[in-house]
Amino acid sequence: MRFFLFIALTAPLFAKPPSVEEGRGHWAFQPLSLAKPPAVQNTAWPKNDLDRFILAALEKNGRAPDPESDPATLIRRVTLDLTGLLPTPEEITAFVQNPSSYEALIERLLASPRYGERWGRHWLDLARYADTSGTHNDLDRPHAWKYRDYVIRSFNDDKPYARFVAEQLAGDEIDGANEDTLIATGFGRNGTSNDDNMGKTDDALAQYRADQLDDVISTTSSVFLGLTLGCARCHDHKTDPLLQRDYYSLLAIFNGTEKYGLVPGTQDRNDKRVKIDETAKIHALIETKPQVPPTHIMLRGSALNLGEEVPPAVPALFKPVSFPPPAAKTSLRRKTFAEWITASDNALAWRVIANRVWQHHFGQGLVASPSNFGFTGAKPTHPALLDYLARQLIANGGRFKVLHKRILMSATYRQQRRTSFPTRSEPGLESPGYGLMRMEAEVLRDCILQASGKLNDQMGGPGIKPRLRADLLPASQRNKWPLLKSEGPEQWRRSVYIYQKRQLLMPMLELFDAPTTTDSCAARLESTVPTQALVLMNDDFVEEQAAHLAQRASSVTLDATIKRMFMLTLGQEPSADRLQQSLDFVKAREAASSRDQALTDLAHVLFNSSEFVYIR
Numbered sequence: 383m384r385f386f387l388f389i390a391l392t393a394p395l396f397a398k399p400p401s402v403e404e405g406r407g408h409w410a411f412q413p414l415s416l417a418k419p420p421a422v423q424n425t426a427w428p429k430n431d432l433d434r435f436i437l438a439a440l441e442k443n444g445r446a447p448d449p450e451s452d453p454a455t456l457i458r459r460v461t462l463d464l465t466g467l468l469p470t471p472e473e474i475t476a477f478v479q480n481p482s483s484y485e486a487l488i489e490r491l492l493a494s495p496r497y498g499e500r501w502g503r504h505w506l507d508l509a510r511y512a513d514t515s516g517t518h519n520d521l522d523r524p525h526a527w528k529y530r531d532y533v534i535r536s537f538n539d540d541k542p543y544a545r546f547v548a549e550q551l552a553g554d555e556i557d558g559a560n561e562d563t564l565i566a567t568g569f570g571r572n573g574t575s576n577d578d579n580m581g582k583t584d585d586a587l588a589q590y591r592a593d594q595l596d597d598v599i600s601t602t603s604s605v606f607l608g609l610t611l612g613c614a615r616c617h618d619h620k621t622d623p624l625l626q627r628d629y630y631s632l633l634a635i636f637n638g639t640e641k642y643g644l645v646p647g648t649q650d651r652n653d654k655r656v657k658i659d660e661t662a663k664i665h666a667l668i669e670t671k672p673q674v675p676p677t678h679i680m681l682r683g684s685a686l687n688l689g690e691e692v693p694p695a696v697p698a699l700f701k702p703v704s705f706p707p708p709a710a711k712t713s714l715r716r717k718t719f720a721e722w723i724t725a726s727d728n729a730l731a732w733r734v735i736a737n738r739v740w741q742h743h744f745g746q747g748l749v750a751s752p753s754n755f756g757f758t759g760a761k762p763t764h765p766a767l768l769d770y771l772a773r774q775l776i777a778n779g780g781r782f783k784v785l786h787k788r789i790l791m792s793a794t795y796r797q798q799r800r801t802s803f804p805t806r807s808e809p810g811l812e813s814p815g816y817g818l819m820r821m822e823a824e825v826l827r828d829c830i831l832q833a834s835g836k837l838n839d840q841m842g843g844p845g846i847k848p849r850l851r852a853d854l855l856p857a858s859q860r861n862k863w864p865l866l867k868s869e870g871p872e873q874w875r876r877s878v879y880i881y882q883k884r885q886l887l888m889p890m891l892e893l894f895d896a897p898t899t900t901d902s903c904a905a906r907l908e909s910t911v912p913t914q915a916l917v918l919m920n921d922d923f924v925e926e927q928a929a930h931l932a933q934r935a936s937s938v939t940l941d942a943t944i945k946r947m948f949m950l951t952l953g954q955e956p957s958a959d960r961l962q963q964s965l966d967f968v969k970a971r972e973a974a975s976s977r978d979q980a981l982t983d984l985a986h987v988l989f990n991s992s993e994f995v996y997i998r
Contacts, residue, residue, distance in 0.1 A: 405623025498538030543780030672708030824877035845881030
C-alpha cells in the first residue's frame with residue numbers, strides 16, 4: 383500500500399509512459415559523471431573527499447555538520463554496523479583510551495568472519511533466501527543453506543562484485559565453474575515454488591515454468607539493475623520506458639535453464655518432463671545443453687497465448703549487446719548478460735550497488751528506493767556523490783571492503799546521530815546519518831546472546847530451529863518444527879543460521895521486521911508497535927538470557943556487577959545517578975525475592991531499554 387501511494391503521488395497512473403528515447407534522458411541511465419569533490423568553506427572538517435560532497439550541500443543551505451560522536455558511541459556503532467555484534471567492554475575501554483586507533487579498528491572488523499555473516503544477511507534479503515518452498519505445502523529445501531553459506535563466504539573473501547554477479551546468474555557457464563559456483567546459481571531458485579502441485583498437463587507445466595521464470599526475471603532486474611521489469615510481463619511498462627519485448631528478451635536469456643537438485647516430494651517419479659538429478663546435493667538453476675527453446679511474447683502473460691518470437695537482448699534503453707554462439711553444454715547467454723551488468727560503462731548497475739552499501743551504513747540510501755531507479759523511484763539526494771562512490775567501487779575492482787573503509791573513515795559517518803529523522807521540509811536532509819537506527823531483528827537476538835555470554839559462533843551448515851511456543855507449532859504442517867522445552871548452545875547460534883521456514887517465521891524476528899522472504903526485500907520496514915516491547919518483557923528467551931547476563935556480570939561488589947552489566951549491554955558505565963537508581967532497584971527487588979533474581983530483573987530492564995535496542 384505504501385508503494386502504491388508513492389507512485390500515485392509522484393506519477394500520474396494513467397499518463398502516457400515515457401518512450402525509450404525519452405527514457406534515455408533519465409538521470410539513472412546517464413553515464414557516470416566525472417564530478418570532482420567540490421570546494422568547501424570549512425576545510426578543517428572533511429576527513430576525505432566523500433565529506434566534501436556532504437559539506438558542500440550543507441553549506442549551500444546554511445547548515446553545519448553535527449559534532450563527532452564520542453569514542454564509546456562510535457565503536458559501538460561501527461562494530462554493530464560491520465559485524466552485527468557488540469564490542470566487548472575491553473575493546474571499548476581500549477578504544478576510548480586511544481581513539482586514534484579507529485582505522486585499525488575498521489580493518490580488524492572487516493577482517494572478522496562476523497563481517498560476512500552481517501553483510502551476507504543484507505544480500506540474503508535481496509535474494510529472497512529461505513529453506514522452504516512456501517505456497518501450499520512449504521516443502522523443505524534440504525540443501526538451500528549452501529547458498530546462504532556461499533554468500534557469507536563471498537563477503538568475507540571480499541569477492542569482486544563482477545564475479546559475485548556472474549556466479550549467481552551463470553555459475554555453470556563461467557570460467558572456473560565448480561560446485562561452489564553451481565551453488566551460487568541458487569539465486570535463481572530461492573523464490574517460492576509449488577513443484578508438488580503444479581499440474582501434469584503440458585499446458586499447466588508451461589504456465590508454471592513461465593511463472594517460475596518470472597520470479598527470476600523480476601528479481602534479477604530489480605536487484606542488479608534497480609528496474610521493475612517484472613511490470614512489463616503483460617504489457618509495456620506503465621511508468622518506465624520498458625517494453626513488453628524487453629521482458630521477453632530477458633526471458634530468452636534464462637529460457638534454457640532447468641532445475642538441478644531435487645527437493646524431496648516435488649516430482650512424480652514417472653514424470654519425464656523435468657530432468658532433475660536426484661543425487662545432486664545442491665539447489666541450482668543451470669543449463670545442460672546449448673540449445674534454447676524459442677522465446678515468444680506471451681500475450682497477457684499466458685504461456686498458452688504466444689505472440690512473436692524474440693531473441694535474447696538487454697532492454698532497448700541500453701546499447702545492444704552481442705550474444706556469442708553457444709558452447710558445448712550451455713548457451714552462454716547468462717554469462718554474457720552478467721558481464722554486461724558489471725561492465726565498467728554500465729552506470730546504472732554500479733549506481734545501484736553503491737547505493738546499497740551506503741544505505742546499510744546510514745539507514746537510507748542516497749536513492750531512497752534502492753531497487754527502483756526508474757521514473758517512479760526517488761531521485762538521489764547527492765547525485766554527484768553517488769557517481770563518485772560508484773566510480774570508487776569500479777576503480778577498486780568491485781571489492782566492497784575498500785568502499786566500506788572510505789565511508790566509515792569519513793567525518794560524515796562519525797557525526798552524532800539525532801534522536802529522530804529530519805522531515806522533508808528541513809534543509810538538514812542534505813546530510814545523511816542523522817537519525818538513530820534500531821537493531822535489525824537478527825542483530826537484536828544475537829546481541830542478547832552475546833551480552834549473556836551464550837552466543838555460539840559456529841559458522842555454516844544446515845539451519846537451526848530454536849524453541850517456539852507450543853501453540854505455534856500446528857502452523858508447521860510439513861517439515862514440522864521440533865517441540866523444545868529448553869534451549870542450549872545448538873540453538874544459540876547467530877540468527878542468520880536460523881532455518882527460514884516461509885510459513886512459520888521466528889515470531890521475535892518477524893515482530894522486529896525481518897522480511898517474509900516471499901519477494902526480494904530492498905529495505906526493511908522499521909515499525910514501532912507495543913508488541914515489540916511486550917515480547918522483550920515477556921519472552922522466555924529474553925528472560926533466560928537475562929539470568930545468564932546477571933550471572934556473567936557477577937563481581938565482588940554490587941556496584942561492580944552493575945557497572946559490568948551496563949558495559950556488556952550499553953557499552954558504557956552508568957552515571958552516578960543511574961548507578962544509584964540501579965542499586966535502589968536491585969535492593970528493592972531482592973527484598974521480595976533474592977539477589978540473583980533482582981540482578982536478573984535489572985538485566986531484563988537493560989535488554990528492554992532503547993539504549994540497547996537503538997544504535998546511536
